[in-house]
Amino acid sequence: MALVTILECHDLRLGFAGVKAIDGVSFSVGRRELFAIIGPNGAGKTSIFNVLSGVYRPQSGRVVFDGTDIAGKRPHAIAAQGMARTFQNVELFANLTVLDNLMLGRHNHIRYGPLSAIAWLGRARREELASRAAIETIVDFLELEQWRRLPVGLLPYGVQKRVELGRALAMEPKLLLLDEPVGGMNREETEDMARFILDIRDELDIPILLVEHDMGLVMDLADRVLVVDFGRPIATGAPAEIQHDPDVIRAYLGEVQPT
Structure with missing residues (x-):
C-alpha cells in the first residue's frame, strides 16, 4: 500500500561558504507516521529542520507540505499552513x-x-x-x-x-517537528516525554518528524528512520534495518562491526 504523505522532500541541498550542510536529502513522512532523522553531531539534522520551517532557504530541491511547495516560504507562512516546531534549547x-x-x-x-x-x-x-x-x-x-x-x-x-x-x-498542527525533545533530561523525564510523543501520534493523529540523539528512544518510537552524515543521506528504513546497516554503523562507530 502506498504511503499517504503529509511531507515530501526532494533532493534538498544547502551550503554555507562551500560547506555542504544538506547534500541531496530526500524523504517523506506519512500522515500517521513518526519519522526520525538521526546522525552524528554536525550531520545536518537541524539544518534540515531549518529548511522545513523556513529559517533557511535551500539552494535547490523541493519541500511539499500538505500538497503545497513551501521551499523558501517565510516561517510564519509555513506555521500558518500547519507546521509546528520545538527547539533543542527551551524557547x-x-x-x-x-x-x-x-x-x-x-x-x-x-x-x-x-x-x-x-x-x-x-x-x-x-x-x-x-x-x-x-x-x-x-x-x-x-x-x-x-x-x-x-x-x-x-x-x-x-x-x-x-x-x-x-x-x-x-497551534493545532498538521505536522509536528520535534528537535531533540529529550535532550538534557533524566531517565524519568525521558520516559514521560516518550509516552506523550506516542500519545500525540496515536491519540491526536498528528504525524511527527523527530530529531534525537537518544538512539534507544528513536528505535523504540520511530516507524521509519533516516540517517544522515555530513549532510548526505546514507540509509532510510525501519529501526531494525537501520541498526544493522553497515553504512550506519560506520558513520557512528568509524568501522563495520563483525557479526
Whole structure:
C-alpha cells in the first residue's frame, strides 16, 4: 500500500561558504507516521529542520507540505499552513505562566483586532474562550495542572520542555517537528516525554518528524528512520534495518562491526 504523505522532500541541498550542510536529502513522512532523522553531531539534522520551517532557504530541491511547495516560504507562512516546531534549547518566556506560554501558541487562530479585544464582544470573546478551552485540553493531556499558574522559569527542566511541546500543540498542527525533545533530561523525564510523543501520534493523529540523539528512544518510537552524515543521506528504513546497516554503523562507530 502506498504511503499517504503529509511531507515530501526532494533532493534538498544547502551550503554555507562551500560547506555542504544538506547534500541531496530526500524523504517523506506519512500522515500517521513518526519519522526520525538521526546522525552524528554536525550531520545536518537541524539544518534540515531549518529548511522545513523556513529559517533557511535551500539552494535547490523541493519541500511539499500538505500538497503545497513551501521551499523558501517565510516561517510564519509555513506555521500558518500547519507546521509546528520545538527547539533543542527551551524557547519560553520565563516570567510568564504556563498558561500564558501556551496561549502564545494560539496566535494563528486569532482573527480579531485590538478594538474587538478591548470591547470583549463578538468574535474576540468567542475566539478567546475557544483558545482558553483548547489550552485547558493541552494542560490535561500533558499533565501540567499543578504548574499551570506558575512562571515557567521556576519549573524543572523536563516540565519546561513539556510546556514547549504544549505550545506547539496549541497551534493545532498538521505536522509536528520535534528537535531533540529529550535532550538534557533524566531517565524519568525521558520516559514521560516518550509516552506523550506516542500519545500525540496515536491519540491526536498528528504525524511527527523527530530529531534525537537518544538512539534507544528513536528505535523504540520511530516507524521509519533516516540517517544522515555530513549532510548526505546514507540509509532510510525501519529501526531494525537501520541498526544493522553497515553504512550506519560506520558513520557512528568509524568501522563495520563483525557479526
